[in-house]
Amino acid sequence: MTTTEILQRAKAACPALARISSAEKDAALLAMADALEAHAEPILEANRADLEQARGSVSPVMLDRLALSPARIRAMADGIRDVAALPDPVGRVLTRVERPNGLVIEKTAVALGVVAIIYESRPNVTSDAAALALKSGNVCVLRSGRQAHGSASAIVDALRAGLRQTGLCEDFVNLVEDTSRASAAELMQAVGLVDLLIPRGGSGLIRSCVENARVPCIQTGTGICHIYVDKAADLDMALDLLDNAKTSRPSVCNAAECCLVDAAVAERFLPMLKARLVDARAAAGLPPVELRLDARAAACIDGTPAGEQDFDTEFLDYILAVAVVDGVEAAISHIAAHSTGHSEAIVTADEAAAAAFAAGVDSAAVYINASTRFTDGGEFGLGCEMGISTQKLHARGPMGLDELSTYKYVVRGSGQIR
Amino acid sequence: MTTTEILQRAKAACPALARISSAEKDAALLAMADALEAHAEPILEANRADLEQARGSVSPVMLDRLALSPARIRAMADGIRDVAALPDPVGRVLTRVERPNGLVIEKTAVALGVVAIIYESRPNVTSDAAALALKSGNVCVLRSGRQAHGSASAIVDALRAGLRQTGLCEDFVNLVEDTSRASAAELMQAVGLVDLLIPRGGSGLIRSCVENARVPCIQTGTGICHIYVDKAADLDMALDLLDNAKTSRPSVCNAAECCLVDAAVAERFLPMLKARLVDARAAAGLPPVELRLDARAAACIDGTPAGEQDFDTEFLDYILAVAVVDGVEAAISHIAAHSTGHSEAIVTADEAAAAAFAAGVDSAAVYINASTRFTDGGEFGLGCEMGISTQKLHARGPMGLDELSTYKYVVRGSGQIR
Secondary structure (H helix, E strand, O other), X not given: OOHHHHHHHHHHHHHHHHHXXXXXXXXXXXXXXXXXXXXXXXXXXXXHHHHHHHEOOXXXXXXXXXXXXXXXXXXXXXXXXXXXXXXXXXXXXXXEEEOOOOOEEEEEEEEOOEEEEEOOOOOHHHHHHHHHHHHOOOEEXXXXXXHHHHHHHHHHHHHHHHHHHOOOOHHHEEEOOOOOHHHHXXXXXXXXXXXXXXXXXXXXXXXXXXXXXXXXXXXXXXXXXXXXXXXXXXXXXXXXXXXHHHHOOOOOOOOEEEEEEEHHHHHHHHHHHHHHHHHHHHHOOOOOOEEEEOHHHHOOOOOEEOOHHHHHOOOOOOEEEEEEEOHHHHHHHHHHHHOOOOEXXXXXXXXXXXXXXXXXXXXXXXXXXXXXXXXXXXXXXXXXXXXXXXXXXXXXXXXOOHHHEEEEEEEEEEEEOO | OOHHHHHHHHHHHHHHHHHOOHHHHHHHHXXXXXXXHHOHHHHHHHHHHHHHHHXXXXXXXXXXXXXXXXXXHHHHHHXXXXXXXXXXXXXXXXXXXXXXXXXXXXXXXXXXOEEEEEOOOXXXXXXXXXXXXXXXXXXXXXXXXXXXXXXXXXXXXXXXXXXXHOOOOHHHEEEOXXXXXXXXXXXXXXXXXXXXXXXXXXXXXXXXXXXXXXOOEOOEOOOOEEEEEOOOOOHHHXXXXXXXXXXXXXXXXXXXXXXXXXXXXXXXXXXXXXXXXXXXXXXOOOOOOEEEEOHHXXXXXXXXXXXXXXXXXXXXXXXXXXXXXXXXXXXXHHHHHHOOOOEEEEEOOXXXXXXXXXXXXXXXXXXXXXXXXXXXXXXXXXXXXXXXXXXXXXXXXXXXXHHXXXXXXXXXXXXXXX
């Protein structure tokens, strides 16, 4: 089927999805979760083929993003079950006012309609996105990256089988067949057929959407996350946070890419940083972190001299840009110039510095004495997530069910005129 | 100053605006309101020049939109005072969760940054938009239509004088000097300088923004509003609602443009409609409404045969498209095909028809037995409005202060890692 045909079928399925009850949606989600586990074998087989194809052409970090296992499939199914257990975000009356003229105005949560998601090589996004869309009453059109398309296709087959088992329309969950650039462009241009486009992926994809999308779009996921080590920091805590934010999962968007160190503690802290992230890791047989140092940091420790673009790069790898700054205001300025607005942290025991940082940094999540790795729907208590918005409109930070809905005003009168 | 220079000054003013207190913002708004009244004479003089220039080239309805009077200036100043009296939308903690790991996550309302508004010939938009932007902590960049630019310029001079009197930066309120198409295009493309673009105007402007905007944008105001007269309608009520929705102020976006009549009552209702909107108005010396009739309506009454495009046109004039449909589902389908998603009404005493209409019509405001003219920030109790969103993302329907803000997550920890 062409992408346009898939979109037309998706749009046509919206009224049917709007009519089913919360209980029916939840039953369908549980059936989809069961079907996913029942289809584990064909899914793993398709994933092995995807991995075989990708090997050699992508980094080990990227291969890890792509790989499925029985445990990961179980986790995906449990993720769907968790979504089923969440409250229904649509149908609720958000506010109700009775006006002096007798009009009763109810602001009511409703689904968006067709939500299209363009993503790259993480197969679990397929089931996460389908579950969140269905729960929020939206028909989804998924467009997987080429490298994970076989896995995504097997997953969608399973999810649609689950829908059929509960007697529902399988067009509530759709996968674009064409993985060329043309299909992404079609989704971006499908005014009237796509109510929300969510690109999840690297900066190239996001930029392409900003440049080309004519449908409503939410930018997600590019994370050039900073950790600022203030002069009043507990330096051991700073070390733990940097180690966690950089090395626990370098391929994800909430990993730290840049460490800013207050000049007042640079000479003490930077040797500790190198000992922990480079030397100790190498000694333990772990991949050492490559430190890319600005001139002031290079005066304190050895490392790679940073090029200007190193402070504007989402490495997604064992690489950390390091700069020395003069205090919290300079850190805020550096972040304003280089951040993607995702997540930034300050490590400090000074309340005033923490408050200045929290107020002055214009990012979706601002941390005081915690790792940037917590920017995540699950960690924020949303139950799941559709992506992390780095824009300010509609949704910011982790997007859960509420962020996948809109509202309309239902106004009841008895003949009022103005 | 060039448009880019104005945008850069606006962006640079954001941190200063973020730092001032609610009380300071309110004092500034009151000073702006007073300054507006104190500058009434130069504003009226500029408005007379604008009107002189426009006369002959625009319709009487458009001239009415453009015209100011001492009473209208007073109303604009009172509008600013009303905004000052509203609660501050930013700084509030919207939700607060403490996670099992001890992280405290506060979702906190914050300003967007620079809000740009492109509008057409209504000078009162200048003061409304400036007041709402300031109250919500945003720096505004206003781009008035050419025909109202003189009036807008005099109004902005007054507002900036008010800011100066309270010792604040006058760059919190800015007017683009260039009224050529180039300046609108510059605002649409100013990624990094414009946090939200709000086009308020006709369908050409909105379409141009959808096609060309690379900055976050909210579509507003195009209203092809429908009133559906159900077979269970009180026909006298339907007549009152249609008369009000069509003729009380035809130049505004919440005016009705199309009447759909259930076939079961068409032969009774349409002659009543013609008698009220055409014959009685002509007899009273009022402009009669031109009825543009589909074939089935034309079988009941005299009028202009409707061309296909009449059902897709925002007339903003004494013109009403009329079609006969077979019941509420057909009305919903017609609306889905022709509406701009602004406001639609059903007139019916049948609860089931009302519920089907409210659920099935995918518009910002859906009315049961009331005029579409109520879709308005003031009428909805928001105190004021920045425009009426016809999109689903971020804001839908009348946009007040909350819709001009975003949020960020401030997360406090004590060294948590993931």
